[in-house]
Amino acid sequence: MEQVKLTIDAERLQARLLALGEVGALAGGGVSRLALTEADKQGRDLVLSWMQQLGLTISIDAIGNVVATLAGREDLPTVMMGSHIDTVSTAGLYDGNLGVLAGLEVIETLIESGIQPRHPVAVAFFTNEEGSRFAPDMMGSGVYTQALDLATSLATIGIDGKSVEQELNAIGYKGDAPVCDVAKQVAAYFELHVEQGPVLDEENIDIGVVEGVQGISWSEYTVHGTSNHAGTTPMNYRQDAGLVAAKVMTFVNQLALSMAPQQHATVGALELQPNLVNVIPNFARFTVDLRNCSEQKLLEAEAELAAYLEQLAEQHGVSIEKRVLARFQPVDFNPRLIDSIENFAKDSGLSSKRMFSGAGHDAQMFAPLCPTTMIFVPSKDGISHNINEYTSPEQVANGANVLLQAVLNIAEY
Amino acid sequence: MEQVKLTIDAERLQARLLALGEVGALAGGGVSRLALTEADKQGRDLVLSWMQQLGLTISIDAIGNVVATLAGREDLPTVMMGSHIDTVSTAGLYDGNLGVLAGLEVIETLIESGIQPRHPVAVAFFTNEEGSRFAPDMMGSGVYTQALDLATSLATIGIDGKSVEQELNAIGYKGDAPVCDVAKQVAAYFELHVEQGPVLDEENIDIGVVEGVQGISWSEYTVHGTSNHAGTTPMNYRQDAGLVAAKVMTFVNQLALSMAPQQHATVGALELQPNLVNVIPNFARFTVDLRNCSEQKLLEAEAELAAYLEQLAEQHGVSIEKRVLARFQPVDFNPRLIDSIENFAKDSGLSSKRMFSGAGHDAQMFAPLCPTTMIFVPSKDGISHNINEYTSPEQVANGANVLLQAVLNIAEY
Numbered sequence: 001m002e003q004v005k006l007t008i009d010a011e012r013l014q015a016r017l018l019a020l021g022e023v024g025a026l027a028g029g030g031v032s033r034l035a036l037t038e039a040d041k042q043g044r045d046l047v048l049s050w051m052q053q054l055g056l057t058i059s060i061d062a063i064g065n066v067v068a069t070l071a072g073r074e075d076l077p078t079v080m081m082g083s084h085i086d087t088v089s090t091a092g093l094y095d096g097n098l099g100v101l102a103g104l105e106v107i108e109t110l111i112e113s114g115i116q117p118r119h120p121v122a123v124a125f126f127t128n129e130e131g132s133r134f135a136p137d138m139m140g141s142g143v144y145t146q147a148l149d150l151a152t153s154l155a156t157i158g159i160d161g162k163s164v165e166q167e168l169n170a171i172g173y174k175g176d177a178p179v180c181d182v183a184k185q186v187a188a189y190f191e192l193h194v195e196q197g198p199v200l201d202e203e204n205i206d207i208g209v210v211e212g213v214q215g216i217s218w219s220e221y222t223v224h225g226t227s228n229h230a231g232t233t234p235m236n237y238r239q240d241a242g243l244v245a246a247k248v249m250t251f252v253n254q255l256a257l258s259m260a261p262q263q264h265a266t267v268g269a270l271e272l273q274p275n276l277v278n279v280i281p282n283f284a285r286f287t288v289d290l291r292n293c294s295e296q297k298l299l300e301a302e303a304e305l306a307a308y309l310e311q312l313a314e315q316h317g318v319s320i321e322k323r324v325l326a327r328f329q330p331v332d333f334n335p336r337l338i339d340s341i342e343n344f345a346k347d348s349g350l351s352s353k354r355m356f357s358g359a360g361h362d363a364q365m366f367a368p369l370c371p372t373t374m375i376f377v378p379s380k381d382g383i384s385h386n387i388n389e390y391t392s393p394e395q396v397a398n399g400a401n402v403l404l405q406a407v408l409n410i411a412e413y
Numbered sequence: 414m415e416q417v418k419l420t421i422d423a424e425r426l427q428a429r430l431l432a433l434g435e436v437g438a439l440a441g442g443g444v445s446r447l448a449l450t451e452a453d454k455q456g457r458d459l460v461l462s463w464m465q466q467l468g469l470t471i472s473i474d475a476i477g478n479v480v481a482t483l484a485g486r487e488d489l490p491t492v493m494m495g496s497h498i499d500t501v502s503t504a505g506l507y508d509g510n511l512g513v514l515a516g517l518e519v520i521e522t523l524i525e526s527g528i529q530p531r532h533p534v535a536v537a538f539f540t541n542e543e544g545s546r547f548a549p550d551m552m553g554s555g556v557y558t559q560a561l562d563l564a565t566s567l568a569t570i571g572i573d574g575k576s577v578e579q580e581l582n583a584i585g586y587k588g589d590a591p592v593c594d595v596a597k598q599v600a601a602y603f604e605l606h607v608e609q610g611p612v613l614d615e616e617n618i619d620i621g622v623v624e625g626v627q628g629i630s631w632s633e634y635t636v637h638g639t640s641n642h643a644g645t646t647p648m649n650y651r652q653d654a655g656l657v658a659a660k661v662m663t664f665v666n667q668l669a670l671s672m673a674p675q676q677h678a679t680v681g682a683l684e685l686q687p688n689l690v691n692v693i694p695n696f697a698r699f700t701v702d703l704r705n706c707s708e709q710k711l712l713e714a715e716a717e718l719a720a721y722l723e724q725l726a727e728q729h730g731v732s733i734e735k736r737v738l739a740r741f742q743p744v745d746f747n748p749r750l751i752d753s754i755e756n757f758a759k760d761s762g763l764s765s766k767r768m769f770s771g772a773g774h775d776a777q778m779f780a781p782l783c784p785t786t787m788i789f790v791p792s793k794d795g796i797s798h799n800i801n802e803y804t805s806p807e808q809v810a811n812g813a814n815v816l817l818q819a820v821l822n823i824a825e826y
Contacts, residue, residue: 088687088691088692089687090687090692090695130691131690131691132690132691132692137691195645196642196645197646197647198646214644218690220690226796227503227798227799228797228798228799229609229610229771229772230677230681230702230704231609231627231629231677231702231704231771231772231773232609232772232795233610233677234673234674234677234795235666235669235670235673235674235676235677235678236673240666240679242662242680242681242683243663243666243680245659246659246660246662246666247659247663249656249659250656250659250660253648253659256648257648257649260647260649261647261648263648264644264645264646266643266653266691266693267655268655268685268689268692268693269688269690270683270685270688272682274501274502274681275681275682275683275684276545276681277544277545277548277633277681277682277702278545278550278631278681278702278798280679280681280798281681282503282799287690289690289691291643291644325690357645358646359642359645360644382641382646382650383641384641384645385640385641385643385691385692386640386642386695
């Protein structure tokens with residue numbers, strides 16, 4: 001029972017969160033460490049140095065995933081904790097970073113306590129989880145779990161025209177670790193993460209027990225219309241690519257509202273050409289992000305959008321091309337691990353709530369191959385992907401302690 | 414009556430249109446000569462060399478307007494023809510260029526025929542008519558007619574962060590010609606231009622007799638919302654700046670359709686931040702171009718838009734800032750000149766139609782100060798501000814011949 005009393009060092013974990021938050025720090029607060037940039041390299045170097053200080057066995061694979069392992073007493077599959085340290089361009093300090101640094105803290109706590117579990121215990125950070133620079137997101141964990149093809153992923157071109165492989169080499173993180181057979185080599189996967197939504201904060205709950213992840217559909221649409229004079233072209237003669245984009249933006253918003261609360265829809269990126277005040281746009285390119293925890297509902301939303309696009313193309317005399325950027329089905333986590341998280345929270349006197357994850361996470365790539373679950377802690381006002389993202393030191397420690405107990409339980413199982 | 418038989422050299426005019434069209438030519442056809450760029454300088458140098466070859470008196474003023482004058486038999490106010498040679502970034506060969514080169518052709522025809530009219534006859538090209546790089550448009554003619562302040566115009570910052578004065582100096586077109594008192598020094602102003610609309614082409618009419626120019630209202634709106642996670646933020650909690658922009662785009666389109674056919678509305682430029690697939694935009698900046706030939710209706714459209722913006726800001730919890738880029742009231746041209754254009758078209762066996770200009774033109778800056786009118790020739794399919802803008806050599810010659818007769822009539826009056 002000793003391991004139940006075991007607790008992590010909250011101050012040390014907090015210090016590491018703040019130290020990593022200084023890498024790629026933005027003037028107004030928050031950080032920007034887009035995947036495989038110089039800032040990402042510096043963040044990786046810092047976390048890697050902490051892993052090395054603990055004497056862990058480090059492996060880096062061909063897509064730049066870094067795994068640090070504490071050997072177990074027996075030659076058994078590894079109990080893995082992980083997340084990511086890349087960020088969006090206007091990020092806070094917790095998204096991804098918390099799961100990695102809490103995993104490192106769990107391992108350091110075991111080492112300090114002289115505990116060597118039966119199973120090896122590892123902490124990993126996976127490349128390009130955010131997908132802000134390179135689509136699709138969850139690329140590193142996708143390759144790690146062989147859901148994504150390595151060669152295709154390496155050839156992916158980012159928003160700045162550079163390829164993943166080019167940038168991996170540029171920052172020195174294209175490693176040679178062998179491909180992992182997750183089903184055989186990973187006993188369980190745990191990921192601690194901030195909720196990135198308002199529920200836990202509003203209901204004042206300590207721990208989110210994550211039952212699964214909603215499905216994600218990312219697509220990019222390119223509209224080809226006709227550029228023409230803004231002052232002379234009769235309104236009904238126009239092939240206005242910008243107007244078509246705007247109609248899609250309002251349509252997907254209405255669609256999500258009509259399917260509330262499960263359906264989310266966002267147009268985050270849009271470009272017009274020639275992008276001049278007095279010229280009707282002949283070109284519009286924009287993204288659509290659709291999410292739902294029901295695959296059936298997600299397919300319905302995709303179908304409604306497709307039908308509307310067909311109607312718009314006809315009505316406005318424009319052509320519309322679609323490119324799929326990412327598509328993930330909803331994922332269910334392991335019932336036994338979900339129960340264990342709930343129980344360990346209860347044993348620690350923490351309130352908890354079962355919930356689905358609205359965001360995509362590396363954990364969903366592991367779920368089909370090994371027992372997997374996630375632990376959420378509150379995000380103040382539900383804000384994330386924003387420099388004001390915040391989770392208190394106490395909330396961080398609560399999550400890390402539940403993670404410690406859940407991992408130790410499985411590692412000794 | 415001799416001057417009525419006089420005709421311009423259609424081949425020479427066509428050759429100059431094509432030669433000027435090679436300056437700043439785009440790979441796929443058409444040209445890009447944004448105001449005061451290197452391409453604009455090269456276009457100016459070419460036209461200036463033609464003016465000089467005719468031995469005309471050249472004056473260049475502080476905003477870079479170039480006026481080339483053929484002396485008259487008497488010391489009388491000048492009969493001026495003019496337009497512009499700057500273009501949008503995806504332009505054809507005719508918009509603006511035709512009015513300048515036809516004016517030059519008229520003067521060369523007079524010289525070749527040994528005709529020196531009573532009044533001096535001039536051809537001018539005015540700086541930054543398009544407004545694509547520097548707002549407002551019609552800047553050069555605005556300064557020439559003292560409707561715009563010189564110092565303010567010189568200090569105007571363009572889309573690339575450079576000022577008008579900086580770029581005038583860079584291309585060597587900041588001249589020292591004295592300020593013109595148009596009311597005293599200009600007897601009449603004529604501008605030949607392509608229609609930039611579909612009416613003449615569709616109705617197969619040779620000459621558009623232009624009665625006036627519709628009013629123009631250009632404004633830029635900046636929306637400040639909150640960036641947040643696209644997958645976890647409930648739809649009704651969002652402050653999505655991109656969605657607000659999209660709603661305005663669809664609103665102004667509906668507004669124009671409801672006020673058809675006089676009202677035009679266009680959103681030509683839009684920028685989102687952070688402009689990432691999985692982040693709700695916290696920033697949107699876009700332009701709105703409203704035009705109507707009734708000032709009353711234009712004011713109504715502006716008021717409806719303002720009311721809608723207020724409602725949107727409230728509904729979505731965003732702030733919206735407005736910046737006026739340009740505002741011109743509708744303009745009426747000189748009835749006597751309008752009649753003369755109609756009569757000379759008839760005398761030449763050309764069909765004609767009275768119409769309002771949908772686009773802004775340098776001519777509208779002269780209208781309050783001296784007798785002014787415009788002559789339109791057809792644009793194929795009504796296309797302009799587009800590399801496919803086209804007016805046939807015969808249609809070009811028809812317009813130039815009507816211009817010749819109208820100018821000679823006033824210059825001998």
